[in-house]
Amino acid sequence: MDEITKERQILMAMRKTLAKIVRDLTPNERTERYPLSDDTVEDVKHCFDLIAARERELAQLAGVQQAYPHFTDEQRTTKAQVIRFKATPKAGTEHE
DSSP states (O other), rough: OOHHHHHHHHHHHHHHHHHHHHHHHHHTTTTSOOSSSSHHHHHHHHHHHHHHHHHHHHHHHHHHOOOOOOTSSOOSSSSOOOOOOOOOOOOSSOOO
C-alpha cells in the first residue's frame, strides 16, 4: 500500500474518532457545562486544523482537486453565467 494512502487513512480515522469523542462529550442541554477545559477544547481544535492541513497537502501531492460543501443559497465565487436556450421544433414538425 502506498505511504500517502496509508497516511491519509490514518488521518481520516483520527479525524473521525476525534469528532466522535467531541460528539459524545457534548452535553444535550445548553445549560450543562462542557466536561473539557477551555485549554483542552483549544487543543482539540488545533488537532482538527493540523489534520485538515495535512489532508489538503496529501490531496495536493496526489493531484486531487478537493470539493468543498456549500449551501444552496450561498453566493458563488466564480463568474458562472446561466444561458437559456429556446426550444427548437423537432425534426419533421412544422414551426410557426
